[in-house]
Amino acid sequence: MSIRSVFRYTYQTIKAICAIIGILVIFVLGYLWFDDKMFCLDMGKIYDPIQKVCRDDCLTWDDEIGCVPITEENIEKRTK
Secondary structure: OOHHHHHHHHHHHHHHHHHHHHHHHHHHHHHHHOOHHHHHHHHOOEEEOOOOEEEOOEEEEEOOOEEEEOOHHHHHHHHO
């Protein structure tokens, strides 16, 4: 085995590792970029998983009730 083939093998290995790391980074960034729920929460809105939309007319989201509307009574309950 010559030195040239060792360098070629090492170069190919490093190139493959960098490609795998790059693909993983792209997948993670893509997941974070297209995560609608996290995007809504960052904007201060509520994500409706049934209609798959951001809502700003809900105080919070409950799995049983759904959208908890913004009313004085609900705001007081939430602050307590």
